[in-house]
Amino acid sequence: MLFVGDDWAEGHHDVEVADEAGKVLKRARLADGTAGIARFHELVGRYAGEDAEPGDVLVCIEVDRGPWVRALVAAGYRVFGVDPKQAARHREILGSSGAKSDKGDAHALADMVRTRRHQLRQVAADSEVAEAVKVVTRAHQTLIWERTRHMLRLRVALRDYFPAALAAYKPLGLTSEAVLRLLVKAPTPQAAAKLTTGQITACLKGRRDVPAKAAAIQEVLRAEHLGLAPLVTTAYAATVKSLAAIITVLNAEIKTLQSEVEAHFGRHPDAEIILSQPGMGAILGARVLAEFGDAQGRYASAKARKNYAGTSPITRQSGRTRVVQARFVHNDRLVDALHMQASCAILHDPHVRAYYDQLKTRDISHNAALRQVGNRLVGILHGCLKTHTTYDQATAWSHHHHDLAA
Structure with missing residues (x-):
């Protein structure tokens, strides 16, 4: 059996090949991509026995996904993806000096899979459908998290210079299309106070009980509130319009990705x-x-x-x-x-x-x-x-x- 430690970086892989006794047979730095995988196969073939099977090669790496890992699994190698924290703890077992290098990390990973493989989880390749679901689902959720972050920034800005907007638009939600349209149309307290019932109604199109909601919003916006200097208010208004534009784009892309998530998920046999x-x-x-x-x-x-x-x-x-x-x-x-x-x-x-x-x-x-x-x-x-x-x-x-x- 051969034990390979693979310390990966963005553009290369430091690998160490060891035998069952822990003797280092070869260390090498491989480029990422097809050339690197070909070189990896060459190294394994050089030190594996004539009757060796791909399953006799155990690879330990601090990642369980990506084209490189998928290529190793497809070749038939037994790949173990370990948590970086696990690898760091094993490195401390091998030496207490605190020294760290790419070659040292590859050595620790090779020793880890040689001595503790029964405690490690082997990478099991997901189906293509599941991988596609993972890609679009994570992107969809990330955009939702980003929208929440921008919504909180928008809320903080409005609280600092235009608290009446928070009170007026709270029932609608700051990320709703109606509120975003109103903020773009009237980003300052002065402009919002001049909004007519017809203008507010136009922004609320598609909602229930629009006349009552428009009247309530107008009443809050036209009430007296504390404010800031005109120049400062103008600066805040510029930032709010930018945030509103970003959230508008995020809303559209979230809807698009949601349909992609549902479509890909519907193709899976376990759906x-x-x-x-x-x-x-x-x-x-x-x-x-x-x-x-x-x-x-x-x-x-x-x-x-x-x-x-x-x-x-x-x-x-x-x-x-x-x-x-x-x-x-x-x-x-x-x-x-x-x-x-x-x-x-x-x-x-x-x-x-x-x-x-x-x-x-x-x-x-x-x-x-x-x-x-x-x-x-x-x-x-x-x-x-x-x-x-x-x-x-x-x-x-x-x-x-x-x-x-x-």
Whole structure:
């Protein structure tokens, strides 16, 4: 067997090839891309035995995705993607001096996969559909997060020079198209106070009870408020118009990507199973699929899936002290999706709601209870995916309520 440590950078890879005894056979720096992969195959072929199989080559690298990793997996090598924190801890085992280099990192990775491969998770390639879902879903969620950041900046600016706008437009939402149009049309308190009912109505087109809402907005905008110097107000207005323009573009692109997410997710064979889960819609389902992946055998058990999801608790024990707490190291995107699923599930599924209520009777906080609900839902999802069956309330909760009563 050969053990390869691959310390990757943006444009190159430092690799070390070692044998089963830990003897270093070769160190090299390979370019990223097809030329580098060809050179990698050449190195492996030089030191592998004549009867060696691709599966006899174990590669350890601090990433589990991308064209390079996909090429290694496609070649049949056993690739282990490790967390950089894991690699750093193993490097400290090999030496306590604190020295660090690319060659040293490659050596640590090669030694890690040679001595601890039974503790590492092998990279399992997702299907092309799942990878496509992951790309568009992450882009969609990133744009939503960016819109929230710009909305908060917009809110801060309005609070500083135009608080009446916050009061007038609060029922509509600062990221709504109606509010953005009003801010572009009248970005200063003076201009907003001159807006007619007809102008406001035109911006509210498509909403319910437009005349009443327009009158209420006009009343707030024309009331007396404290203000700033005209020059300062003009400067703030320029920034608000820019923020409004950015949010308008983000709104449009979010809608476009949402349709892409739904289209790609709908092509996946597990889409029906995921959508059958309580509290799960197309967007949340796509996020869950994207972050879990669909590679067969990636999660050996429901517990393994829960641990990866970050919903299962961890125990810290030393002497007489024993503390059970939430996991702080987790996939933020997946945790966010599962939290939203649990929040929706308790509103629409009576069995999930009953479980949540029983948790609350133990004086568990709302977020902690949602985390436990999410943990249970991850286990149910794992069982459904494993058996290729859709969610069934009776099957999913038949024994759990009995356990709680006991």
